Amino acid sequence: MLNGKRVTVFVTGGIAAYKSADLVRRFIKAGAEVRVAMTKSACEFIQPLTFQVLSKHNVLVDTFDEKDAEVVSHINLADWTELAVIAPATANIIAKMANGIADDVVSTTLLAITAPRLIVPAMNQHMLENPATQANISKLENFGYTVLEPDTGFLAEGYEGKGRMPEPESIVNSAQLLLIEKTTNLPLKGKKVLVSAGGTRERIDPVRYLTNESSGKMGHSIAEAARDLGAKVTLVTASKLEYPFGVETIPVSSAREMQEIIMKDFDTTDIVVMAAAVSDYRPKHQADHKIKKTEDDLQILLEENPDILATMGNQKNKQFLIGFAAETDRVEEYAKGKLIRKKADMIVANDVSKEHAGFNKDTNEVIIFQTNKNPIHIETKSKKEVAKDILLEAIKSIQQI
Known part of the structure; x- marks a missing residue:
């Protein structure tokens, strides 16, 4: 979402300004083109040269430092910006933004910006809780700006409190969510998608x-x-993987737990992607204590787990149902059979015996099967790229229904 986006980071005079250097680096790593504007107070905490080296652009510090006679620097920057991130946002800049004051390069540029604004307050807890600051934050939110909640932790003053600037990674994640929210032409806008993952x-x-x-x-x-x-x-x-930001994540363990959660939301879901590797069988009896080793062989009687994909296939009405087939041989035969048997709209099959595909790999190679359509072979890519390709194919099919 940040790839190719023009992001301006506005740095104001708080001790948390040192984190802004890492923030700029993370935006660039995410694919954004970044420029920086600083207040004179911010320069007391961190030098403009740091941001110039990181961003590969001149840093705007003085409203009247016009290096290019063909443009007005702060207006040119405002027009260039597709996302404005104010981090750290002191009580002072929050007050200026809330009341339309433009008396330095940061406040003046922000007054001219029409792009989305992400405001990251960072200050002493008592300053944050002051009624004037709270009123100004409410004002900014009423303007339609996004204001992040400050973290709680050890403050520069030497005691615990609320007012810490969130970590750069969290700010970048919030920026991506803001852009997703503000982008109205995304193909799945307004759709509900349910995804299962991991081995039960x-x-x-x-x-x-x-x-x-x-x-x-x-x-x-x-x-x-x-x-x-x-x-x-x-x-x-x-799975034990870190939860994706901006996604409602519900942890489960067994197949029956997964089925219970999935079926609760099934009726209101538009697309279901059953990417989980659901255990076909479970022990018929679960011991309530650790089974001790003996000299005899241990026999475990298994019983069949519920078939979640087939259950949804029999109950679906408007849902587009995507299943996965992880195979080690006869991939096409088994995938086509599963497509019909489970009454799915799409089966994504892969040969998990391949070195570059399948379980525990960062890459995958899959074949997409749909009824009355030719198979689509997706060559080896990162799993993130494969995931996007799968969803784009699903969107095409939904639009043709």
Whole structure:
């Protein structure tokens, strides 16, 4: 979402200004083109040269330092900006923005910006809680600007409190969510997408379980791709991976837990992607204590788990249902059979025996099968790229229905 975006970071005079250098670096790493404007007070904490080196652009500090006679620098920057990030945002700049005061290069440029604004307050807790500051923040929110909640932690004054600037990674994530929210032409805007991920775990006793090799990377990538395409996403995951930002994530363990959560939201969902590797069987009896080793062989009686994909296939009305087939041989035969048997709209098949595809890999190679359509072969790519390709193919099919 940030790739190619023109982002201006406005740095004001708080101790948290040192974090802004890392923030600029992270925006650039995410693909954004970044420029920086600073107040004179911010220059007391960190030098403009730092941001110039990081951004590869001159840093705007003085309203009247006009290096290019053909443009007015602060208006030119305002017109260039597609996302304005004020970090740290002191009580002073918040007051200026709320009341239309333009008496330095940052406040003047911000007054001329029409792009979305992400305001990141950072200050002493008592300054933050002051009624004037709270009134100014409310004013900015009423203007339609996005104001992040400050973190709680150890403050520069030497005590715990609320007012810390969130970490740069969190700010970049919030910026991406803001751009998704403000972009009205995303193909999944207004759609609800439900994704399952990870290998379910079926308990034998309190310390042992049956599972499989699935890491959940493909399912998590699909949830992220659906989010970036504008959808409201729910991820039901049995994986231990970090939860994607901006996605409602519900952790589960067993197949029955996964089915219970998924079926609750099924009726109101537009697209369901069953990327989870659901255990076909579970122990018929689960011991309530650790099973001790004996000289005899241990036999575990298994019973079949619910078939979540088939259940949804039989109950779907408007939903577009995508299933996965992880195979080690006869991939096309098994995938086509699963497509018909489960009454799915799409089956994404992959050969998990391949070195560059399948479980626990960062890349994947898949074939998409749909009824009355030729198979679509997606060559080896990162799982994030494959996830986007799968969803774009699903969108094409939905539009043809």
